[in-house]
Amino acid sequence: MATQVLTQSARVAGARNALSKEACMAMYDEWATSYNTDLADASQNYVAPILTAQTALHINRKLAPTVLDAGCGTGLVGQALAKGGSTGSGVVIDGADLSPPMLKIAGETGVYRDLLVADLTQPLGRAEASYDIVTCCGTFTRGHVGPDPALREFLRVLKPAGIVVATVLYEIWLSGGYKAEVEKLEAEGLATVVSAEVDDYRKGAGDKAVFLVLRKKATTAAAV
Ligand SMILES: C[S@@+](CC[C@H](N)C(=O)[O-])C[C@H]1O[C@@H](n2cnc3c(N)ncnc32)[C@H](O)[C@@H]1O
Incomplete structure (x- = not known):
């Protein structure tokens, strides 16, 4: 044991x-x-995917939203979105991750429309204004993906007024430059912060994450 x-x-x-x-x-x-x-396992009790999906479905205003699950891994967020009851009804989910074996497990869940191998430290191979929601759970953590260009790319592929729901490991929220990048995106008029609450992440292991919700501006400064 x-x-x-x-x-x-x-x-x-x-x-x-x-x-x-x-x-x-x-x-x-x-x-x-x-x-x-x-x-x-109880020693981990990784609650973040369910919290991420619940947050996304609660804040989303669109019927049958299209979602990009960035850093989808084995598909825990996608499964939670698809089980989201009436608020998750008709949700269409694409997944992106850099690990083909993780994507293979995600594919076996049957909840993703499309799965792509993608490096979130690079521009995303998706057209702008493609999604209502971008989820990103567990991937803004130590040794994984930094805030730039990922957050800016998430906003680019979102439709106007779409939302990003992302976890950022609490211990790197400041030191990893995530908070500063969010402030920069706000200052540029690209997005507003809906919330940035600290909550349980791996509840069994006692670590926490910032659950960041960003809303893309309905009309961005760049589009004016
Ligand atoms: C902790 S897992 C989270 C997976 C899933 N979202 C979840 O909550 O279970 C982190 C994921 O980030 C992916 N990842 C790490 N670096 C990446 C990168 N540069 N581009 C895309 N995905 C990456 C890993 O392959 C892994 O699936």
């Missing part, structure tokens, strides 16, 4: 402490088949 707990926490620590993108991907490629069971 003690070995199992250590293994689950060691997996998370290994991914966060990866020294390169390639090392991070190697961790996820190897972890994909046991990721869901590892993070469902």
Whole structure:
């Protein structure tokens, strides 16, 4: 039992402490088949995907919204969105991630319309104004994806007044430049902050995340 707990926490620590993108991907490629069971364990109690989906469906104003689940991993957010009851009715979800083995598990859930291999540290291969919602859970964390250009890209692919719902590991909200990038995007007139609440992330392990909700401006400064 003690070995199992250590293994689950060691997996998370290994991914966060990866020294390169390639090392991070190697961790996820190897972890994909046991990721869901590892993070469902009481020692982890990874509640962030459900909180992310609930937040997105609660704030969304559109019927049958189209969603890009960025850093979708094995599809935990997509599954929670699809189970979202009446508010999740008709939701159409695309997923993007850099790990093909993680995307393979996401594909097996049957809830994604399309799944693409994408590096969130680069421009997204999606047309602007394509989605009502971008979710990004668990990917703004140590050793993974920084705020720039990812947040700006999320806003670009959103339709006017669409929303980003993203978790940012609390310990890097300031030091990783996420808060500063959000302020920059606001100052540029691209988005407004709907909320940035600190809540449970891996409840069993005791870590927290900022649950960031950004709304793209209905008419952006760039479009005027
Ligand atoms: C902690 S998992 C979160 C997955 C899923 N959203 C969830 O909440 O279960 C982090 C994910 O980020 C992906 N990832 C890490 N770096 C990435 C990058 N540069 N571009 C795209 N995805 C990346 C990993 O492959 C992994 O699936």
